Amino acid sequence: MALDVNLLGTTTKVAIVTLRPGQVVYSEAGKFLFCSDDVVMETKLSAPTAGGQAQQQQPQAGGFGGLLRTAVDAGKRMAAGESLAFQHFHTNGGDGLLGLAGVIPGEMRAIELDGRTTWFAEKDAFVAAEAGVNFDIAFSGLRQGFSGGEGFVLEKFTGTGTLLIGGAGDFIDINPADYGGKIRVDTGCIVAWDHGIRYGVQRIGGLSRQGLMTAVLGGEGMSVATLEGNGQVILQSVTIDGLAKALQKNTGAGDKKTGVGGMGGIFSGSQD
Template identity: 40%
Template sequence: VEQEIHFEAKMGDGSQPNEGIMGKLLAVGKRALTGESIFMTHFTHRGGEGKRRVAFAAPYPGKIMAINLAQIGGEITCQKDAFLCAAFGTQVTIAFNKRLGAGFFGGEGFILQKLRGDGMAFIHAGGTVVERQLNGETLRVDTGCLVAFSPGITYDIQRAGNLKSMFFGGEGLFLATLSGHGKVWLQSLPFSRMADRILAHAPSAGGRSTGEGSVLGGLGRLLDGD
């Protein structure tokens, strides 16, 4: 943060400054459903002439995507943990999948975030990011690989194959189905999948197995009496 930039934690996104207390409580309640904090940090340039800069870091390895909301219809729907920051006045709300039964089992696809405004918004994705333009086609992807989509895209969650494929195929039970006219952003490495792999390979000896699988790791265990 450069000089003359002031920041303050406030309740809500600031898109509706004249909103009453009940409206603010409802808005922060919706944010809590997505796992986000009920407070948002607002950065304001209160200095003299010229511009100042503030930098934002991604929560885990991946790519930060800059999206001009004014160029895609003033709205974007994204995964609940994809939002990073946006221009002041951008409204941050939630959107539920209309099929609640599939939504509960669909994992990441149940609760989505919706960003509305006419400024810049920044969202984060893991791994490689693919931007796809749909012109009446239908795209089926893993629910965790979906990052965001623009207005004009119809989103739904459908069962992936038959029961045998669902339980023994090693993949998710449901797929996200997107169709219509608009843009779709996909990621190759969802954070939930990366976290599962890290936990699966984490040492169970409280840090004593550092370097397992290597010569040094084997010598260390031998000296420790393991």
């Protein structure tokens, strides 16, 4: 039975999930909003298997090796900056209601995995998935990581079921094959791509005057991401770095306009 997901909202999407008996959904910590009283919420170190049970709850099947793999996976997520544990949701009775969302304003997408397709996503794109979707951490290589900044640590999804990913701003769907087979993208604009795409990092120009001008004054740094092949790419219209800089730049802007703690109050009209 397919997961019943309704995406609501405009500038910020919220996933409303109707949980049927026997279905299990897991999310990264911090993505939970609300649930009905009949939904059971548990925190576990690993994602559930297709049968709905967490991997670390089956020591008979994997023994010490299974427990070791669970510890390694949890440590790998923590080292990559992801949450150490997952939150699991299921209902023991009738249909349950569950609300999930990303941590920043923006889009959300439900992707159906069929067991043959692998998806890669930027760190923090994962919102939730149903049991049967395997979550893992992948690395794009040290050279690419140091050059690209944001593309080193990737989230990798395989298996079958519904996957929910989120991003900042609006989503843009593009296939590099429609534009000569290769596109160059600001590393902060990438949300996710399927296994038909090859990810890389390309330096902008060289150590020439124009190259340095682009890096210092163009706001793009020395490198951009490259996406090649024939497959689906999801981009976001707002970069996390751009959002952070805008918030930092405008912190206290209201106080400055009204003159609180500054000279603006002298020219902003009479005050009681």
